[in-house]
Amino acid sequence: MPRYLHYFAVLVVAFLISACSRPQPGVQEQQFVAFGTLISVTLYAVDEQQAQRAFQELEAYFNQLHHDWHAWEPSPLVELNQALATQGAAEVPAVILPLITPAQRLSIASGGLFNPAMGGLFALWGFQSDDPPHTPPADAEINSLLAQHPSMADLQLNGTTLRTTNPAVKLDFGAFAKGYAAQLGCKRLQQLGIDNAIVAVAGDIHVIGNRGERAWRVGVRHPRTPGIIASTELHDGESISTSGDYERYFDVDNIRYHHLLDPRTGYPARGAISVTVINNDGATADASASALFIAGVEHWAEVAKAMGVDQVMLIDIEGEAHLTPAMAARLRIEGDPAPELYIQELP
Amino acid sequence: MRDWLTKADMLLLLFVTGLVVWLYVAIWGADTAALEVEIWSRRERVQTLPLAEDRLLSVAGVLGDSHIEIKHAEARFVDSPCSNKLCVLHGALRHAGETTACLPNQVSLRILGRDPRYDAINF
Numbered sequence: 001m002p003r004y005l006h007y008f009a010v011l012v013v014a015f016l017i018s019a020c021s022r023p024q025p026g027v028q029e030q031q032f033v034a035f036g037t038l039i040s041v042t043l044y045a046v047d048e049q050q051a052q053r054a055f056q057e058l059e060a061y062f063n064q065l066h067h068d069w070h071a072w073e074p075s076p077l078v079e080l081n082q083a084l085a086t087q088g089a090a091e092v093p094a095v096i097l098p099l100i101t102p103a104q105r106l107s108i109a110s111g112g113l114f115n116p117a118m119g120g121l122f123a124l125w126g127f128q129s130d131d132p133p134h135t136p137p138a139d140a141e142i143n144s145l146l147a148q149h150p151s152m153a154d155l156q157l158n159g160t161t162l163r164t165t166n167p168a169v170k171l172d173f174g175a176f177a178k179g180y181a182a183q184l185g186c187k188r189l190q191q192l193g194i195d196n197a198i199v200a201v202a203g204d205i206h207v208i209g210n211r212g213e214r215a216w217r218v219g220v221r222h223p224r225t226p227g228i229i230a231s232t233e234l235h236d237g238e239s240i241s242t243s244g245d246y247e248r249y250f251d252v253d254n255i256r257y258h259h260l261l262d263p264r265t266g267y268p269a270r271g272a273i274s275v276t277v278i279n280n281d282g283a284t285a286d287a288s289a290s291a292l293f294i295a296g297v298e299h300w301a302e303v304a305k306a307m308g309v310d311q312v313m314l315i316d317i318e319g320e321a322h323l324t325p326a327m328a329a330r331l332r333i334e335g336d337p338a339p340e341l342y343i344q345e346l347p
Numbered sequence: 348m349r350d351w352l353t354k355a356d357m358l359l360l361l362f363v364t365g366l367v368v369w370l371y372v373a374i375w376g377a378d379t380a381a382l383e384v385e386i387w388s389r390r391e392r393v394q395t396l397p398l399a400e401d402r403l404l405s406v407a408g409v410l411g412d413s414h415i416e417i418k419h420a421e422a423r424f425v426d427s428p429c430s431n432k433l434c435v436l437h438g439a440l441r442h443a444g445e446t447t448a449c450l451p452n453q454v455s456l457r458i459l460g461r462d463p464r465y466d467a468i469n470f
Contacts, residue, residue, distance in 0.1 A: 031387045031446065031455050038448035038455050042466055059390070130451075131431050203470035211466060219444055221470035226438050231465060240469045247470070276469065 027211070030055040034062035035181060036070075036130075037202040043189070044196035044211050054192050061188055062201070065181055068095040071119055071172040072128040080162070081119065081170050089163040099173055099180070100157050102283050106176065107152035109307045110291035115263040117150040119172030124266075127259045128172065132250050136257050142266035151263075179241045179286025182206035198234070204241045206282050207234045222335055223274035223315050229335040230313065230321075232278070239282040243289040244274035262294050271296030271317060277304075278311035278327065285309070297322065305346045315339065383459045384422040384440070386415065390453075398422060398441075398458070408452030415456065427452050444468055 028043045028051035039062060043051050068076050076093040083090035092100060103116045119128070124141055126133025148168035156163045173180075183206040185199040196209030198216045207216045215233035222229040223244045234240060245268070249258035262269040275293040279285040288307045295303040297316045304312050304324065311327040320340040323331065328343050386394045388408050396402070398420045405412040411428035421439035427449040434449035443460030445468050 030390070031448075031457060032390045033448065033450050033453045033455075036450070038446060038450060040446055040457070040467055055390075132433075198466050200467040200469075203468065205467050205469050216466045217444075217464065219442065219465035219468045221468055226440075227442055228465070228468070242469050244470065 028055075032059050034059050035066040035178070035201055037178070039185075039202075040198075040200040041185070042198045042211075043194055044209065046194055046196075050192075050194070054189055054194055057192060058185055058188060058199075062181065062185065065095075065177075065184070068093070069099070069173055069177055071174060072123065077171060077173070084162065084164050084169055084171075085167050088165060088167070089161060092157070092160050092162050094160075097160060099177075100155070100162065102180075103171075103173060103176065103287075104152045104155060104157070106284060106287040106291075106307060110288070110295075110303055111306065112151055112153075112263055113294040113303060114175055114287045114291040114307075115151060116171055116173050116175060117152050117154060117166075117169045118145075118261070118263050119170035120145050120150060120168060121261055121263065121266060122172050122174065122259070123170070125257070125259070125261060127248060127261075132248060133257075134250055135252060136267075146263075146266050175243075175290040176283045176287035178202055178204040179206075179239055179289075180283035183239055183282030203247075204239070204282065204286055205234070206239045207236065209236055219334070220276050220313070220331075224319065225335075227335075229315070229339065230276075230331045230333050232331050234278070237280050238278060239280065239285040240276065240278045241282070241285040241289045242274055242276040243286075243293045245293075246273075260290060260293050269294040269296060271298070272300070272314050273317055273319075274315045275300070276313045276327075277309050278330075279309050288312075301344050301346050310346060382443075384417060385457045385459055387455045387457070388413075388453060395459070406454050408449065408454040410452045413449050413452050413454040415454075422456050422458065423447075424449060424454075424456070427454065442468075 026045050028046055031040050071077055076096055080090050107114050122128050124137045150166055150168040154164045154166040154169050178201040182199045182201040182204045186197055186206045186208045189197045198207045205218055215235055218232055218234055218240055219228040220230045223246055243260055245258035249256050258268045260269050272293045275289045277285045277289045288309045292300040292303055300314050310324055312324045313327050314322040322342045322344055324346060325343055383395050383397055385392055386406055388406050393406060398417060401418045403416050405414055413427040414425045416423055416425045421441045423439040424434040427434050429449050429451040434447060437447045440447055440456055440458050443458050444465030446457045448455035
């Protein structure tokens with residue numbers, strides 16, 4: 001055997017052994033209950049001490065946001081709603097002010113399908129409670145509320161003063177608060193000098209940086225069976241949100257009543273079972289996932305266009321997946337059996 | 348060929364090939380498999396257990412004990428001292444990265460793979 005082949009063999013073995021050594025990437029993980037839900041945070045390239053400080057800071061931060069934005073327990077938001085209902089005007093607390101304009105913009109863009117002014121409807125259905133409801137409300141109660149047409153367009157914000165002429169307006173930011181909070185959590189981590197993180201507030205996820213040499217990987221839960229229907233990589237500054245009929249619901253006579261209420265009918269929206277949206281803005285991803293779920297198979301594409309989102313997957317009641325080209329290009333379908341795929345251009 | 352490839356060379360090549368196969372299986376083979384379940388209570392990681400070993404266990408939370416079952420490479424809440432039992436209704440976890448929690452009791456589960464297939468689950 002020529003001498004150089006010996007050297008070559010030794011080099012190959014040395015290379016293989018070094019390539020197989022497991023890197024120590026400095027991944028720090030934490031789970032905690034805050035914001036009324038389970039929060040999972042993974043940090044990359046930070047030491048344990050820095051991570052522990054960040055986890056404590058985040059937990060306190062999310063608990064504060066939860067208190068500030070709570071829609072039915074004593075909170076600044078509940079006080080704001082009371083003032084709007086009784087006086088028609090109120091000073092908006094600083095902790096709520098940043099929510100008003102994006103909520104109004106997204107609601108109007110969605111044609112009112114995302115309607116955070118309809119807190120009264122969520123309350124009527126019993127979804128403003130820690131325990132799931134057991135029966136739907138009476139038609140008369142729903143119709144009475146719908147007749148008052150509470151909407152975000154009823155609100156005028158001048159400086160820090162919010163006014164409305166519609167006493168039925170009752171703000172509930174539940175349909176976009178988690179997506180927004182996940183992004184705020186990442187922002188807070190950046191202020192602490194952490195540049196690589198994935199923050200999941202329940203299922204709403206925002207990422208910054210990456211996980212070492214690879215992007216953060218996210219699985220999208222299958223809406224009907226245990227496991228994953230699809231997966232994707234998220235890049236710096238991206239959010240992913242899913243709205244599904246399996247999150248909060250109750251069944252009566254084999255009919256599922258879920259929390260994604262159609263503001264036009266007052267009843268749970270039918271046609272979709274989950275909608276997933278990826279966007280650079282956490283609030284937009286979360287709000288549009290809810291709005292597109294309500295828009296359903298027929299109209300989701302036009303609402304997506306109006307809300308400025310182009311990465312969407314809707315699973316319909318037949319289990320078939322409707323995707324925008326941009327979502328289809330990045331999503332890896334993993335469901336078994338794989339759903340039928342329909343690619344739909346936005347109008 | 349016999350001129351430049353001796354019996355020792357053959358053995359070396361065989362060894363290198365075997366080593367590559369063994370390292371691949373040992374290092375990467377199980378990377379996407381769900382290997383362990385992490386159990387958290389009140390911000391603390393209280394246990395990390397292999398999914399391959401069936402067992403029933405109790406974990407103390409803020410309200411009382413949550414009962415967790417590991418069976419057939421899946422983990423689930425079988426009972427918990429909460430009123431709505433959403434944790435029990437959630438069903439079994441089996442994929443790396445999947446999580447579920449009994450929020451009132453502040454007990455949560457997370458499936459770990461050696462190299463987690465997913466860093467988080469969107470739902």
